[in-house]
Amino acid sequence: MKPEEVDAAGLLDRQAAWLEHYQPGLRITEQGSVVSVGDGITWMSGLPSAAMEDILAFEDGSRAMVFDLTEEMVGAVLLHETEALTAGTAVHLAHRALSIPVGDSLLGRVIDPLGRPLDRGPEPEPGAWRRLETRSPAIMARDLVHDPLYTGIKVIDTLIPIGKGQRQLLIGDEGLGRSSLALDTIINQRGKDVYCVYVLIGQKRSTVINTIETLRSYGALEYTTVLVAEASALPGLQHLAPFAGCAVAEYWMQQGRDTLVVYDDLATHAKTYRELSLLLRRPPGREAYPGDIFSVHARLLERATCFNAAHGGGSMTALPIVETKQGEIATYIPTNLISITDGQVYLDHNLFVGGFRPAIDISKSVSRIGGQAQHSRIKDEAGRMKLDYLQFLELEVFTRFGARLEASMEIAIRRGRVLREILKQDRLTPLSIEFQMAWLVAYNDGLFDDTEPADIRAHLSTLEKQVNRSGLTLDNPREQWSEAVSGWLGLQPRK
Numbered sequence: 006m007k008p009e010e011v012d013a014a015g016l017l018d019r020q021a022a023w024l025e026h027y028q029p030g031l032r033i034t035e036q037g038s039v040v041s042v043g044d045g046i047t048w049m050s051g052l053p054s055a056a057m058e059d060i061l062a063f064e065d066g067s068r069a070m071v072f073d074l075t076e077e078m079v080g081a082v083l084l085h086e087t088e089a090l091t092a093g094t095a096v097h098l099a100h101r102a103l104s105i106p107v108g109d110s111l112l113g114r115v116i117d118p119l120g121r122p123l124d125r126g127p128e129p130e131p132g133a134w135r136r137l138e139t140r141s142p143a144i145m146a147r148d149l150v151h152d153p154l155y156t157g158i159k160v161i162d163t164l165i166p167i168g169k170g171q172r173q174l175l176i177g178d179e180g181l182g183r184s185s186l187a188l189d190t191i192i193n194q195r196g197k198d199v200y201c202v203y204v205l206i207g208q209k210r211s212t213v214i215n216t217i218e219t220l221r222s223y224g225a226l227e228y229t230t231v232l233v234a235e236a237s238a239l240p241g242l243q244h245l246a247p248f249a250g251c252a253v254a255e256y257w258m259q260q261g262r263d264t265l266v267v268y269d270d271l272a273t274h275a276k277t278y279r280e281l282s283l284l285l286r287r288p289p290g291r292e293a294y295p296g297d298i299f300s301v302h303a304r305l306l307e308r309a310t311c312f313n314a315a316h317g318g319g320s321m322t323a324l325p326i327v328e329t330k331q332g333e334i335a336t337y338i339p340t341n342l343i344s345i346t347d348g349q350v351y352l353d354h355n356l357f358v359g360g361f362r363p364a365i366d367i368s369k370s371v372s373r374i375g376g377q378a379q380h381s382r383i384k385d386e387a388g389r390m391k392l393d394y395l396q397f398l399e400l401e402v403f404t405r406f407g408a409r410l411e412a413s414m415e416i417a418i419r420r421g422r423v424l425r426e427i428l429k430q431d432r433l434t435p436l437s438i439e440f441q442m443a444w445l446v447a448y449n450d451g452l453f454d455d456t457e458p459a460d461i462r463a464h465l466s467t468l469e470k471q472v473n474r475s476g477l478t479l480d481n482p483r484e485q486w487s488e489a490v491s492g493w494l495g496l497q498p499r500k
């Protein structure tokens with residue numbers, strides 16, 4: 006007998022066995038059909054047991070998620086669409102929760118919110134699968150924020166410090182450097198054992214490419230996953246992107262790792278959600294956003310936290326970005342996010358055009374919990390510096406009227422101008438915390454009192470070179486720092 010004949014015989018045997026045990030009976034499967042499709046959504050009839058957020062599988066291979074239920078019809082947002090999807094296409098419930106592959110194989114990769122590679126690489130080898138929507142960690146599993154997360158940005162690390170597990174909003178008008186702050190922070194995690202996820206929502210392709218290339222050229226892609234739903238992606242995917250990014254980081258957090266997630270940006274995310282909700286005829290509320298937009302963002306950001314030691318001690322720090330129009334922070338989405346997060350870094354248009362970059366407005370920025378995590382040394386020094394700076398900002402207003410000032414005020418203003426020069430920082434130049442200590446000590450010791458603002462840059466680069474070589478750490482005594490800094494700069498402390 007030839008081999009295929011053996012096979013054929015085997016098959017016949019199996020069929021015979023199956024027929025012998027076959028029980029005729031009623032099998033109920035639910036099949037709906039597409040009524041209309043377009044703008045990234047679809048309406049279907051005939052799926053009576055569909056529930057919110059169920060996944061639907063269409064016979065042409067398309068996928069969608071239930072987003073609205075009416076008595077006769079089911080509305081869904083498309084997650085994958087083929088050309089063949091039209092009215093009349095059959096559809097059934099997939100009986101699967103929406104999940105994404107997670108694990109170390111995602112490092113260095115660019116993926117979409119369903120985990121499909123966008124970098125022409127192979128499918129990521131999943132360490133596990135994780136649902137996009139999960140409950141946020143229980144209070145008893147959480148710890149207070151206690152470890153600093155250094156951004157490498159002078160103004161932030163000293164005046165608006167961030168801790169691991171904190172949610173810090175980056176807010177400001179377009180083009181003022183919000184994404185740059187987030188990128189700098191990721192680049193600064195190099196060698197610090199923090200896994201990062203950069204979520205790009207509804208961004209132009211050029212921005213997406215720039216972001217990936219910047220991360221790659223600074224060696225930051227190897228510990229980062231870039232999750233992209235660009236402007237041309239289906240709105241349903243844009244809506245899911247932050248949840249998918251969160252799930253990727255959450256997996257590492259539960260393994261006891263420190264993670265950082267950037268959501269760039271949630272104003273676009275809210276607009277996409279509004280678009281989908283209006284198309285699916287959900288009732289609009291304030292600014293035409295659906296009433297649950299607050300809970301959508303709160304649910305997302307509540308998942309960022311810091312676990313206590315009994316739960317592995319992992320953390321997820323979240324840097325959501327939001328855009329304002331003409332500096333107005335009192336509009337709906339920004340106020341929501343300000344109230345959900347643990348603080349905000351506010352970027353100001355006038356500071357930006359005035360050449361103070363990063364254009365962070367200290368008076369409108371706050372970190373509600375990061376101070377607890379700040380190293381006591383930095384906290385002491387930064388506290389003294391901050392008083393000077395706030396006083397200077399107030400005094401400077403008077404100088405605009407050409408008023409004659411007392412000598413002491415003149416000094417305060419001169420020191421303030423120097424300080425402002427120190428706080429300027431180019432993008433993509435994150436600095437070590439030891440360097441921050443060095444300049445704080447130099448400033449507080451008055452070494453720069455007679456320095457012209459124009460000479461500050463040179464002094465700072467000397468400090469940076471020397472401090473990296475010196476091996477001094479924050480644990481060294483203050484006097485040692487004082488002496489070292491004065492020696493490096495060749496400047497004497499104020500008497």
Ligand SMILES: Nc1ncnc2c1ncn2[C@@H]1O[C@H](COP(=O)(O)OP(=O)(O)OP(=O)(O)O)[C@@H](O)[C@H]1O
Pocket residue numbers: 178179180181182183184185186362363430431432
């Ligand atoms: N610290 C800085 N020093 C000098 N220029 C900066 C600095 N930070 C940002 N910029 C410049 O500001 C511009 C906008 O930066 P960025 O793209 O980070 O801002 P954004 O707020 O994310 O803008 P968008 O609205 O396009 O998302 C860029 O051209 C960048 O080079």
Ligand SMILES: [Mg+2]
Pocket residue numbers: 183184185269
């Ligand atoms: Mg940006």
